[in-house]
Amino acid sequence: MAIVSSLGLGMPASAQDDFAGREQLRASSAEFRKDVIQVTDGVFVAVGYSASNVTLIQGRDGSIIVDTSANPVDARAIIEAFGVRMVRPVRAIIYTHNHPDHSGGAKAFAGSDNPTIYSHQALVDAKPEFGRGPRGGGDAFGTKLPGELFINAGTQLEYGRVTPHTREGFLPPTRTFSGEEETIEVSGVRMQLIHTPGESPENIAVWIPEKGVLLPGDDFYKSYPNLSPLRGLSLRPPEKWIASLERMMTLDASYLVQGHMRPVLGKDEVREALTVYRNGIKTVLDQTLEGIKQGKTPDELVQEVRLSPELAKSPYLQEYYGSVAWTVRGIYADYVGWFDGNPTNIFPLPPAERAAKMLEMAGGADSMLARARKALEAGEFQWATELTDYVLAVDPKNVAAKRLKAAALTELGERQVNATARNYYLTSAQFLMAN
Secondary structure: OOOEEOOOEEEEOOOOOHHHHHHHHHHHHHOOOOOEEEEEEOEEEOOOOOOOOOEEEEEEOOEEEOOOOOHHHHHHHHHHHHHHHHOOOEEEEEEOOHHHHOOOOOOOOHOOOOEEEEEEEEHHHHHOOOOOOOOOOOOOOOOOOOOOOOOOOOOOOOOOOOOOOOOOOOOOOOEEEHHHHHHHEEOOEEEEEEEEEOOOOOOEEEEEOOOEEOOOOOOOOOOOOOOOOOOOOOOHHHHHHHHHHHHHOOOOEEEEEOOOOOOOOOOHEEEEEEHHHHHHHHHHHHHHHHHHHHHHHHHHHHHHHHHHHHOOOOOOOOOOOOHHHHHHHHHHHHHHHHOOOOOOOOOOOOHHHHHHHHHHHHOOOHHHHHHHHHHHHHOOOHHHHHHHHHHHHHOOHHHHHHHHHHHHHHHHHHOOHHHHHHHHHHHHHHHHHHH
């Protein structure tokens, strides 16, 4: 039996189910089905209407909104979905953090109500995320992928594919705090705003003790956390993320209403979810640091650092968005820098020079591409991409090399459980074929 890539190249299928990861990722999209869920009395969350969730807390004489979706279009759809459950005026808007998918719809919720807008001061002080430029044609969120190739964006059904993430609907905070926590009361609802840095430095958790409701922002979602994002950001400090989770664990919440995916309901379930999440980060950090002390390289560590079988089975640690391997590399670089300890890599040859020497050894570009095609047909997709890279380093416009690499990237992408890896592979393949 043969499978055929979207680029028309046939190759043998593995005896194993090569596409189990893709199908698992596809099944995870059920987390994003549109729904307004009643968490408990007076607390509702809109899931699936935007890239992030919006939580409605009913007050004595108005409403409180936690996070505001990605843009005004999505926000208006959520307001309609809340219906009579959302009573005007909106007394307060709370930003758990500054990511645009959480803060882009505030104007629609505020309307003419003039609500107090709360955040941590770090949100106001934060600089824009840097990120890597698109030179390679990749896109971790799959915003340019054709519909038949796109599944989801890991923690959300889409990221700006249908309605863009904009600052058009953002409203700046009008009340901030700078310490570890602040207690506020809005429309008869007492809440603690707790500074919980994790996925973002300014992240806050919103704790409503009388209702047992905890909103952790993006410090928890139903995927292994994205500590070292593929799109090109600095490491999100695992020690701080662990400490924030441990702080939230002490609250003994009955309901966990995260910023993405469906809420976790029940005290035992919440405790298990937060504990597993903490352990999933901590074991990778501990193993990586121990390996660094032993002089192991990043390439060695990603082959060795693993979640325990029990953690690996947890529904909260599937690698839909973050990756254990990327976390290992991020921790290594953050702790000991770019150098892997091999003196060969102190001043390595420039890529084009190395590639030229490899092509000479292989008998020229045509011979190297023949090897790449053979690897592709044998299902050795990673090796195929590496072989084509030697040709492209010397001749970036080589059509045959671009076509072979695109085919290999497509096959790699179709086998991923990680949405950001899938999207990056497939978008890069599309870019190669178009340029």
